[in-house]
Amino acid sequence: METNKSPFASAYLRFLQLARAVQALPEGEEMDANELALLEAVVLRWHEDKPMTVREAIGLERLGSPATLHKRITRLREKDMLATLNLEGDRRAKYLTPTKRSLAYFDHLGQSLTQVHQATLA
Amino acid sequence: MRLSLRHAAEATILSLISAALFVGFFRLNNLIFSALEHSQGVNWIFLPAGFRVLLVLGMGLPGCVGIFLGNLYLDQEHLRHGHATLSLLTGVVSGFTPWVVMRVMNHWRMLSMELKNLNHQQLLNFTLYYAAANAIVHQMLWALLKVHDHQMWVELWPMFVGDLLGALLMLYAFKGLLHMIKPGFPSSSSL
Secondary structure, X not given: OOOOOOHHHHHHHHHHXXXXXXXXXXXXXXXXXXXXXXXXXXHHHHHOOOOXXXXXXXXXXXXXXXXXXXXXXXXXXXXXXXXXXXXXXXXXXXXXXXXXXHHHHHHHHHHHHHHXXXXXXX | OHHHHHHHHHHHHHHHHHHHHHHHHHHHHHHXXXXXXXXXXXXXXOHHHHHHHHHHHHHOHHHHHXXXXXXXXXXXXXXXXXXXXXXXXXXXXXXXXXXXXXXXXXXXXXXXXXXXXXXXXXXXXXXXXXXXXXXXXXXXXXXXXXXXXXXXXXXXXXXXXXXXXXXXXXXXXXXXXXXXXXXOOOOHHHO
């Protein structure tokens, strides 16, 4: 195996390694497993054209108490993973919808799944 | 022979690029953060420190040589006024401390010299150790050479904080730049 790489080639390969590590640097906006479970529940309902209200979301007993879920929704909104929407004619109900960022996240997961599937078939 | 000449030429070019980038960011840092200067050569935010990390990790030894040359260029006044030893040794410390930190981390199997399988945790560890080592070695050198008005224990902390903040700022700026050049969702660990 060729190990005597030229300085340019070595610098380029090191740059690629460095770029990969830099791209993975934490941004302080990681979701924990509980937040992800709530996000998935909300986005699934939105996908079924039956968006979940905030009241419904804080009533998901299997995911936590109403106070805990309310805090979790707030955190997801701060992380730009959830948005709220008021429908015409019903100003009282506040619906939870995914944001561009959360849709991009699910898109990324979908792409990763496809890659793994293709790699398994290859 | 032809191959080694080519290698030498490439290493020289990388060193010159490294020197130019280091000098450029030194000047930029003076423009932006001059108000945060604690004392001469010690700044609460020091962007070139971040460039040292990127240059030494990205270019290896030619990057170190470039930083050394860049320091000599920036210290021309000192060189002309009879402080050649101080300027030369400051350049050596500035350029080669990150490389020594890399060697030590490599010895303890915390980092590969070729950056093989480099992850963000190793990168942050390197940044932290480098900032500490750089501040300690610089301050020890200036204390040994009895630099005028130098107070080692007073200047050590601002230098450490400045190098660390500067390095983190540069790394995250690099991350932002990569994200702009290559849009798309980053790795799952960043969500």
